[in-house]
Amino acid sequence: MLRLGIISRSLRTTMIKGNTISRPIILNTTGGFNGGRRFNSNTSNTLNTLNTSSTSNTNEISDRLTSFVENSDLNNTITTNLHSNQLGYLDSIGLAQGWGPTSIIEKLLELTHVYSDLPWWTSIIVLTLGIRVLLFPLYVKSSSNATRMSKVKPQLDLLMKEIKNGDVQDQMRGMEKRRKIMKQNNISTLATLAPMVQLPLAYGFFQALRKMSNYPVEGFTNQGYAWFQDLTAVDPYLGLQTIAALSIIAVVRIGGETGQHAFAKSMKTVMTIVPLVSILITKNFSAAIVLYFAVNSIFSLFQSFILKNNFCRKLLKMPPKLTQQQLENSNQNANQSLKETFNSFIETNREKAIEKTKQANKKLEVKHQRKLTNQNTYIKRH
Known part of the structure; x- marks a missing residue:
């Protein structure tokens, strides 16, 4: 015990x-x-x-x-049993999930890479060109719309002056005439904005390629080409940035992506400097991203040539292109219209400011008169 x-x-x-x-x-x-x-x-x-x-x-x-x-x-290390030449690989490492612009581009890149059995740099080019070809009809419609708009612009400018200077009834009649002219000439305001569909897709390409470079995706480090073998690294010679910048400058000189714009000299100067500055801005981007920029810009250049050629326009059932003089006159009228609109806006605001100042002065005078009246009628008590 x-x-x-x-x-x-x-x-x-x-x-x-x-x-x-x-x-x-x-x-x-x-x-x-x-x-x-x-x-x-x-x-x-x-x-x-x-x-x-x-x-x-x-x-x-x-x-x-x-x-x-x-x-x-x-x-901390993402492991997967799949490879980049198999569907579902990007999803297994955390990419291509959801249905936003970025995820859609990632899924399309994977489909292109798997089914074409091409290296990543070629897959990026093929998908970029494929999407631009699908969007090409929108640019055709926008170019045709711009040509028809330029032909009737003098009539529309006269109507706009009548609308500005007339009373309410004149404005209503002028708006109705404008609508009829645009309908008779098959002009649509939305057709001019149709190419803007490319913006969310361009954003999706940028984000998708940025994420795929940062992971990095299998094959991105060795499936490049020429001097950019590593798609995750920066272009050491800035060759892709230079190609993209020169292509954009050429597009502006030709007449924009629709081939039917005449830029003013000041605008041409600006659109020449901006692409050159963009070389410095994008110098730290991965080669995959800048490759997309370069391919997209080159396609825009070829598209401008096509939409500026009368034979191609005839095949595409587009109206004949405007002459350089017509483009310049249209651009001049557009600049004058913008200038008149801006001056009208300033004049209207100035008149409103003057009217408000007069009303404020009247209120101050009334208050001052009341104050004097109260002082005169005040009886001092002893």
Whole structure:
């Protein structure tokens, strides 16, 4: 009994942690539990059991801590059993999820890469050209609309002057005449804005290629071409940036992507400087992104040539292109119209400001008169 008391006391002392006393559970060397059983009367066996249990628990804790650190390191690395030439690879590494512009482009890039069995740099080019070909009819419609609009613009300008200077009834009649002229000549305001559909797709391309370069996607580091073998790295020679900038400058000189715009000299100067500055802005972009910019700009240049050629316009059932003189006159009229609109806006605001100032002065005069009247009618009491 005395030995049992000593053993139980030592066990209670061992199991105390802080202010909490837990029930002693002794682990057998065979792995069984003796908590709730009568303790062995042999003190040395009991202490040996405790030492063995303590040592094994220490080893287990040490092993688990080591494995925990190793697992945390593994969690920072994305692992997948798929490869970039298999559908679902991008989804397995966290890309091409959802239906936003970026995810759609990522899915289309994967489909192009898998089914065409082309390297990534060619897949980017093929998808870029494919989307631009699909959008080409919108540019054809916009170019035709711009040509028809330029022919009737003098009539529309006269109507706009009548609308500005007339009363309410004249304005209503002028708007109705304008609507009829546009309908007779098959002119649509929305057709001019049709090419704007490209903007969300361009944003999707930029974000998709940026993310795919940052991961990086399998094959992006070695499936480039010529001097840009690594699509995740920057172009060391700025060759792709230069190609994109020169193509944009040529597009502006020709007449825009629709081939039916005559830019003013000041605008041409601006549109020459901006692309050159963009070389410095995009110098740290990955080669994959700048490759898209270059291919897109080159296609715009060829599209301008097509829409400016009368033979191609005839095949596409488009109205004949305007002469350079007609384009310049149209551009001049447009500039005059914008200038008149701006001057009219300033004049209107100036008149409103003058009217508000007069009203404020009248209110101040009325208040001053009331104040003088109150002072004259005030009777001082003694």
